Amino acid sequence: MSDSIVAVPLDKAYRLLNHGPTVLVSARYNGVDNVMAAAWCCALDFSPPKLTLVLDKIAKTRELIEKSERFVIQIPTVALAEMTYQLGSESLYQYADKLQRAGVELLAMEGEDLPFVSGCSAWLSCRLIPEPHNQQTHDLFIAEVTAAWADSRVFKQGHWQFDQADPALRSLHYVAGGHFYAIGHEVIVNDNAASID
Amino acid sequence: MSDSIVAVPLDKAYRLLNHGPTVLVSARYNGVDNVMAAAWCCALDFSPPKLTLVLDKIAKTRELIEKSERFVIQIPTVALAEMTYQLGSESLYQYADKLQRAGVELLAMEGEDLPFVSGCSAWLSCRLIPEPHNQQTHDLFIAEVTAAWADSRVFKQGHWQFDQADPALRSLHYVAGGHFYAIGHEVIVNDNAASID
Numbered sequence: 001m002s003d004s005i006v007a008v009p010l011d012k013a014y015r016l017l018n019h020g021p022t023v024l025v026s027a028r029y030n031g032v033d034n035v036m037a038a039a040w041c042c043a044l045d046f047s048p049p050k051l052t053l054v055l056d057k058i059a060k061t062r063e064l065i066e067k068s069e070r071f072v073i074q075i076p077t078v079a080l081a082e083m084t085y086q087l088g089s090e091s092l093y094q095y096a097d098k099l100q101r102a103g104v105e106l107l108a109m110e111g112e113d114l115p116f117v118s119g120c121s122a123w124l125s126c127r128l129i130p131e132p133h134n135q136q137t138h139d140l141f142i143a144e145v146t147a148a149w150a151d152s153r154v155f156k157q158g159h160w161q162f163d164q165a166d167p168a169l170r171s172l173h174y175v176a177g178g179h180f181y182a183i184g185h186e187v188i189v190n191d192n193a194a195s196i197d
Numbered sequence: 198m199s200d201s202i203v204a205v206p207l208d209k210a211y212r213l214l215n216h217g218p219t220v221l222v223s224a225r226y227n228g229v230d231n232v233m234a235a236a237w238c239c240a241l242d243f244s245p246p247k248l249t250l251v252l253d254k255i256a257k258t259r260e261l262i263e264k265s266e267r268f269v270i271q272i273p274t275v276a277l278a279e280m281t282y283q284l285g286s287e288s289l290y291q292y293a294d295k296l297q298r299a300g301v302e303l304l305a306m307e308g309e310d311l312p313f314v315s316g317c318s319a320w321l322s323c324r325l326i327p328e329p330h331n332q333q334t335h336d337l338f339i340a341e342v343t344a345a346w347a348d349s350r351v352f353k354q355g356h357w358q359f360d361q362a363d364p365a366l367r368s369l370h371y372v373a374g375g376h377f378y379a380i381g382h383e384v385i386v387n388d389n390a391a392s393i394d
C-alpha cells in the first residue's frame with residue numbers, strides 16, 4: 001500500500017463520487033478477479049454512504065458481484081486513461097488475461113479480500129444490498145460503502161485538491177467513443193460555507 | 198427559445214449526462230413551478246434513454262414530480278454557478294419567491310408543459326417510471342427521457358465541445374460547501390473509435 005493512501009471518514013465518502021467521475025469496478029469470487037470501467041455510478045446516500053451502479057448483463061464483473069456481494073469502486077486518473085478505456089472495451093469472458101493486457105496492477109488493503117487497482121485516486125469498498133427487481137429490470141445495483149481511502153496528494157481534509165495536485169491525478173469523465181474529459185478548475189461560490197464545511 | 202438550442206437525438210441523450218455534471222431539476226404541478234439543484238443524477242439506459250435521480254423527502258420539487266410524474270433535467274453552466282448553489286440551498290417551502298430570488302428565467306419548449314431553465318447547456322424532458330419501493334426506501338426516482346435539447350454552441354454532432362466553446366459554458370461538478378469544479382480538457386484515447394462513433 002502506497003504511503004500516500006489514507007482512510008477517508010465514511011461521512012465524507014460521498015464526496016469522492018459527487019463530481020461524477022468515471023469509475024473502475026473490481027470484484028473477486030472464487031479466485032477470479034476482474035475490473036471494468038463504468039460511467040454510471042452515483043452517490044445515493046450520505047450516512048451510511050450508499051451508491052448506485054449500473055452493470056450490464058454481459059459483464060463478467062456483474063457475475064462476480066452477484067456471487068460475492070462485494071466490490072470496489074475506484075476512481076481512475078488521467079494517467080490511467082488508456083487502461084480505463086481498455087477495461088471498458090474488453091471482457092474477461094473474451095480475454096482470460098484481460099487485466100494483464102490492460103496493465104492493471106492490484107494492491108491489497110488490510111482486512112479487505114478484494115482487488116484494488118493501483119494508481120487510482122480513491123477507493124470505496126462496497127457491500128451489495130440485494131434488490132432483485134432493480135438488478136433484473138434496470139441492471140441497477142445498490143450498495144453500502146463500508147470503507148474508503150484516497151490518495152492524499154489529491155484528496156485531503158475531506159476535499160479534492162485537483163488544482164494543487166499533479167494534473168495526471170485529475171479524474172476522468174467519459175462521454176463516448178474514446179473521448180473523456182478531465183475534471184477542470186475549482187469554482188467557489190460561497191467562501192463562508194466552504195470554511196464552515 | 199434561443200436560436201442556438203437544437204434537438205438532440207434520443208439515442209445520443211445519455212451523452213449529455215455521461216460525464217457526471219451537477220444538474221438542475223425542474224417540475225410543474227397545478228400552477229406551481231420549482232427548480233432545485235442535484236448532484237445525484239445518473240444515466241441508467243441508452244435506448245430508450247433512462248436516468249436515475251435522488252430526491253430528498255424535504256424537497257418541494259419531489260412533491261411536484263410525484264404528482265405530475267414529469268420533470269426536466271438540465272445542465273447548468275459555470276456562468277450559472279451562483280444560481281445553482283442558491284437553488285440547492287433554499288426551498289420553495291421556505292421562500293415562495295425562491296425562483297425570483299435565485300434569478301431563474303424560464304423558457305418554453307414547444308409541446309412541453311414544463312418549466313425549462315434558461316442559460317443551461319442541455320435539457321432532458323423526463324417521464325417518471327413510478328417505483329414506490331425505490332422512492333420510499335432509497336429516495337431514488339427512475340425516469341425515461343422523452344426529448345432532449347442542447348445549446349449547439351457547446352454540444353453538437355452528438356458530442357460536447359467544451360474545449361472549443363466559451364469557458365462560461367462548461368458544466369459544473371459539485372463537491373460540497375459551495376465548491377464546484379468546472380469540467381476540464383478533453384482526453385482522447387482512441388482516435389479511431391472517435392471517428393467511427
